Amino acid sequence: MTEPVSSNARTASASQQVEAATSEPKRRVLVLSSTFPRWADDTEPPFVYNLSRQLVDRFEVVVLAPHALGAKDSEVMEGVEVRRFRYFWPAKAQQLAYGGMLPNLKRHPWLWAQAPFFLASELISTVRLVRSREIDVIHAHWLVPQGLVAALAAMLLRKPVVVTAHGADVYGLRGKWASAIKRWILGRMTRVTAVSRNLAAGIEELASNTPVEVISMGVDVAHFRRQRSARVVSQSEGVSRPIVLFVGRLAEKKGVQYLVDAMPTVLNAAPDATLVVIGDGPLRADLEQRARDLGILDSVQFMGAMRPGELPRYYSAADVLVAPSIVAEGGDTEAFGLVIAEAMACGCPVIASDVGGIGDLISHEKTGLLAPQRNSAELAEALCRLLSDPALRQRLRKQASAHVRRNFAQSVIADRYEIALREAAA
Numbered sequence: 001m002t003e004p005v006s007s008n009a010r011t012a013s014a015s016q017q018v019e020a021a022t023s024e025p026k027r028r029v030l031v032l033s034s035t036f037p038r039w040a041d042d043t044e045p046p047f048v049y050n051l052s053r054q055l056v057d058r059f060e061v062v063v064l065a066p067h068a069l070g071a072k073d074s075e076v077m078e079g080v081e082v083r084r085f086r087y088f089w090p091a092k093a094q095q096l097a098y099g100g101m102l103p104n105l106k107r108h109p110w111l112w113a114q115a116p117f118f119l120a121s122e123l124i125s126t127v128r129l130v131r132s133r134e135i136d137v138i139h140a141h142w143l144v145p146q147g148l149v150a151a152l153a154a155m156l157l158r159k160p161v162v163v164t165a166h167g168a169d170v171y172g173l174r175g176k177w178a179s180a181i182k183r184w185i186l187g188r189m190t191r192v193t194a195v196s197r198n199l200a201a202g203i204e205e206l207a208s209n210t211p212v213e214v215i216s217m218g219v220d221v222a223h224f225r226r227q228r229s230a231r232v233v234s235q236s237e238g239v240s241r242p243i244v245l246f247v248g249r250l251a252e253k254k255g256v257q258y259l260v261d262a263m264p265t266v267l268n269a270a271p272d273a274t275l276v277v278i279g280d281g282p283l284r285a286d287l288e289q290r291a292r293d294l295g296i297l298d299s300v301q302f303m304g305a306m307r308p309g310e311l312p313r314y315y316s317a318a319d320v321l322v323a324p325s326i327v328a329e330g331g332d333t334e335a336f337g338l339v340i341a342e343a344m345a346c347g348c349p350v351i352a353s354d355v356g357g358i359g360d361l362i363s364h365e366k367t368g369l370l371a372p373q374r375n376s377a378e379l380a381e382a383l384c385r386l387l388s389d390p391a392l393r394q395r396l397r398k399q400a401s402a403h404v405r406r407n408f409a410q411s412v413i414a415d416r417y418e419i420a421l422r423e424a425a426a
Contacts, residue, residue: 027136027425028060030129032122032146034097036065036082039072043305044098047217047338048141052080054218054414059421062133064125066097066118083129087121089114099281101145102168102332103251107282119145126153135159137190137425139417143169143182151188160190160424164215167195167335167356170202174331179206186210190424193417195336196357213420216360218413219341221405223309226347227316239274239301242387245318245348247311247339250281253332255324255353257283258376260290260300262324265380267299270387278314280305315346319393320386323352326373334358341408344368344400349393351382361408367400 033048052061056079067073067084069091074083087094096104096114105111126149129135138161140150147163154161163185173182186192186207193215194200200212244266248254256277263275277287277300284302291297306314315321321343325334334356341361343350350368352358362368371382386393406412 026060028133029137029139029421030135031061031063031139032150033065033141034101034146036063038068041307043307046308050220050410051414051417053078054410055418056080058418062129064129067094068098085121085125087114088117102172119149122149123152127156130157130159137162137421139421142166143185144173147185151185154188162191162420162424163189165194165199165203167199168332170199172330172332183207191420193420196360198357199335215416216336216408216413217338218410219345219404219408221345221409224312224342224345227313239276242270242273242319243317244273244275244383245314245321247278249279250283250287253325253328255326255373256287257290258324258374258379259322260287261376262380262383263296264294266383267296269384273299275300276303278303278306311342312346315343315348318348321348321350324379325353325355327355337361341404345404347397347401349386349396350400351386367403368396
């Protein structure tokens with residue numbers, strides 16, 4: 001298993017390889033992803049898009065993503081050519097991909113009927129694009145479904161494939177048949193990457209003969225930086241200080257209910273505190289009712305989903321970001337925690353659960369505080385400690401920001417993916 005970037009020597013080595021590659025003609029990369037912005041300023045997570053943007057000066061990049069109601073069939077987004085495939089269902093009924101495929105299937109089991117059509121359409125579109133655009137290498141995000149599609153396309157077209165595992169594809173798809181399919185996919189990949197060491201270990205446990213390189217998703221450190229915005233947030237949103245922030249999908253594995261349960265203790269120590277919850281999802285109504293039952297609804301603001309461009313001012317305004325992730329029923333958990341990295345880049349102190357790949361970002365007492373999962377009492381204790389200790393907040397703020405900018409900046413991550421894609425294509 002390859003460790004994440006962690007030294008100037010390794011960064012220099014990567015830079016030398018990238019510089020050597022600039023004299024080569026541009027290769028053509030086809031990116032397969034089921035998570036991609038459907039339009040400008042979409043609230044859908046943009047990490048695949050951001051990586052693709054970083055690579056357009058190095059490759060000719062074509063992205064193939066599922067179609068959605070209101071999205072264009074094809075467009076160019078900041079130099080990235082985007083194609084969207086329809087999967088033989090009316091546009092209004094195409095609900096499998098966005099918002100998370102596993103949560104969608106769990107919430108609406110009838111969507112399993114769309115899965116064969118989704119796979120067939122993505123495979124047909126992939127084959128057509130590889131042939132028509134003379135693609136050199138395929139980069140598939142997630143083992144399933146994109147890795148499966150890429151493996152089948154590779155068999156037909158004899159093209160190299162790099163697959164990147166993001167978490168739910170490894171943690172959340174279990175059982176004899178699912179594991180067998182994933183081993184089959186891994187055995188047909190030219191190169192395998194994972195966004196954290198914990199996730200890479202899960203892949204190696206699944207298929208012990210599969211080499212895995214750890215390359216996370218990157219943070220746009222020019223965009224995610226500390227802003228003087230606390231007053232703006234407080235005035236525009238009516239939020240009092242201190243601000244406890246959560247950002248993410250309101251789903252089981254995010255563990256938001258444990259943060260809500262911790263807030264009465266926090267409010268006893270800091271009566272003016274406000275919990276600001278940014279994000280939406282299937283648990284929103286339950287969380288609002290839980291806050292109401294605890295008598296703290298006036299101290300909790302549910303802001304709904306927000307565009308990425310709006311987040312830096314909230315990260316900068318917050319006294320602490322809390323990421324109380326858990327290992328959900330079925331095994332899914334936080335593979336990396338890009339929201340955590342964004343907050344750290346903005347100089348926001350972080351408290352997070354010690355699960356999944358969060359340890360790649362947070363070293364306890366150095367770049368943040370770690371707390372046991374599913375433990376509201378210890379989470380409340382950590383919050384009270386951090387909110388009452390300005391010196392601790394300042395120390396974590398400086399060390400966390402430096403850690404992210406050194407190891408997880410988009411330019412650093414893009415260099416490593418460029419090398420992986422070029423070596424696979426060669």
